[in-house]
Amino acid sequence: xxxxxxxxxxxxxxxxxxxxxxxxxxxxxxxxxxxxxxxxxxxxxxxxxxxxxxxxxxxxxxxxxxxxxxxxxxxxxxxxxxxxxxxxxxxxxxxxxxxxxxxxxxxxxxxxxxxxxxxxxxxxxxxxxxxxxxxxxxxxxxxxxxxxxxxxxxxxxxxxxxxxxxxxxxxxxxxxxxxxxxxxxxxxxxxxxxxxxxxxxxxxxxxxxxxxxxxxxxxxxxxxxxxxxxxxxxxxxxxxxxxxxxxxxxxxxxxxxxxxxxxxxxxxxxxx
Numbered sequence: 001x002x003x004x005x006x007x008x009x010x011x012x013x014x015x016x017x018x019x020x021x022x023x024x025x026x027x028x029x030x031x032x033x034x035x036x037x038x039x040x041x042x043x044x045x046x047x048x049x050x051x052x053x054x055x056x057x058x059x060x061x062x063x064x065x066x067x068x069x070x071x072x073x074x075x076x077x078x079x080x081x082x083x084x085x086x087x088x089x090x091x092x093x094x095x096x097x098x099x100x101x102x103x104x105x106x107x108x109x110x111x112x113x114x115x116x117x118x119x120x121x122x123x124x125x126x127x128x129x130x131x132x133x134x135x136x137x138x139x140x141x142x143x144x145x146x147x148x149x150x151x152x153x154x155x156x157x158x159x160x161x162x163x164x165x166x167x168x169x170x171x172x173x174x175x176x177x178x179x180x181x182x183x184x185x186x187x188x189x190x191x192x193x194x195x196x197x198x199x200x201x202x203x204x205x206x207x208x209x210x211x212x213x214x215x216x217x218x219x220x221x222x223x224x225x226x227x228x229x230x231x232x233x234x235x236x237x238x239x240x241x242x243x244x245x246x247x248x249x250x251x252x253x254x255x256x257x258x259x260x261x262x263x264x265x266x267x268x269x270x271x272x
Contacts, residue, residue, distance in 0.1 A: 067079040076097055084097040085097065094269075110214060110215055110216055110232055110233035110234075110235065111214070111215045111232075111271040111272060112212045112213065112214055112215070112222075112232055112237055112251075112271065112272060113212060113213045113214075113215065113269065113270070113271045114210075114211075114212055114249055114251075114266040114267065114268055114269070114270055114271075115211040115212060115213050115221070115268060116211055116247055116268050117208040117209065117210060117211065117242075117244055117247060118208060118209050118211055118223075119204045119205075119208055119209070120204060120205045120207075120208065120209035120223060121143060121202050121203065121204055121205070122143075122195060122197075122203040122204065122205055123142065123143050123144050124140055124141070124142060124143070124149075124160070124162060124186055124188075124195070124197065124203075125140065125141045125143065125197065125202065125203060126138070126139070126140055126182065126183075126184045126197035126198060126199050126203075127139045127140065127141055127148075127199070127200070128182065128199055128200070129167070129169075129182050129199070133168075133169045135152070136152075136153070136167065136169075136182075137150055137151075137152065138150070138151050138152065138153065138164065138167055138184060140184075140197075142160055151164055152164070153165075153166065153167040153184075158189075161188065161189040161190050162186050162187065162188060162189065163186070163187040163189065164184060164185075164186060164187075165185045165186070165187050165194065166183075166184065166185035167182070167183070167184050167185070168182075168183050169181070169182050169183070170183065181198060181199060182198070182199035183196060183197070183198055183199070184196075184197045185197075207225075207226065208244065209223040209224070209225070210223065210224040210225070210226070210239055210242060210249055211223055211224075212224055212237075214232050215271070216232070216233070220232075224237070224239050225239070226239050226240070226241070226242060227239070227240070234255060234256055235253055235254065235255050236253070236254040236255075237251055237252070237253055237254075237272075238251070238252050238254075239251055240252060240263075246267070247267060247268055248265055248266065248267055249265070249266050250263065250264075250265050250266075251263070251264055251265075251266055251272055253272050
């Protein structure tokens with residue numbers, strides 16, 4: 001009989017326990033609220049806030065020192081913000097520099113730099129012939145104008161300042177192979193000398209060309225001849241002497257702002 005009402009008894013006990021816990025919880029909460037119910041001070045008006053000035057701080061600003069020249073020379077200056085301009089010198093296999101900082105174009109004097117020597121071909125070259133060896137048509141190249149010259153032997157060509165004084169064909173044998181080599185004798189009216197030209201063989205001048213480069217922008221390359229003058233800006237240069245071994249040239253430089261010419265011996269890479 002008791003087992004029949006067992007579930008109801010358990011439910012009633014649990015309900016009574018829950019009601020008791022609820023009553024205790026509300027009584028404890030009212031006590032906590034009573035303790036927290038205290039008078040708080042009123043909030044002050046923010047407009048009454050007075051700013052206190054801060055103490056000024058003296059700043060000690062660092063200053064950069066002047067750039068110092070390196071042991072390689074005065075031009076090798078390593079400025080903190082503007083490094084030097086460095087160029088590679090192909091002739092001497094070294095580096096050149098231009099110091100940092102602004103450059104006044106009016107203060108820069110245009111100069112020449114001695115580069116070296118190179119063989120210079122003669123202005124007339126023999127390219128071949130057509131026809132019989134006794135009365136051939138001779139083919140020449142004028143390197144100055146780029147024109148092809150077709151002429152006969154014993155002819156004068158005043159427009160090219162030359163005269164054909166001789167022509168012959170000789171036979172050469174090498175390794176059992178016989179070849180014909182044409183040869184022309186040309187009188188150069190500019191120099192008053194005879195020049196021997198061979199077919200398909202470049203004829204070079206006896207004296208090498210003296211190669212100089214200007215410091216203009218853009219630079220120019222000039223093939224100078226001994227004794228001949230050439231202008232660079234307001235200056236007149238003249239190569240007086242030269243030696244191939246060791247490579248040196250003696251140059252004079254005449255300027256309108258100087259009483260007399262300057263004379264210097266230059267090696268490859270040096271300027272005047």
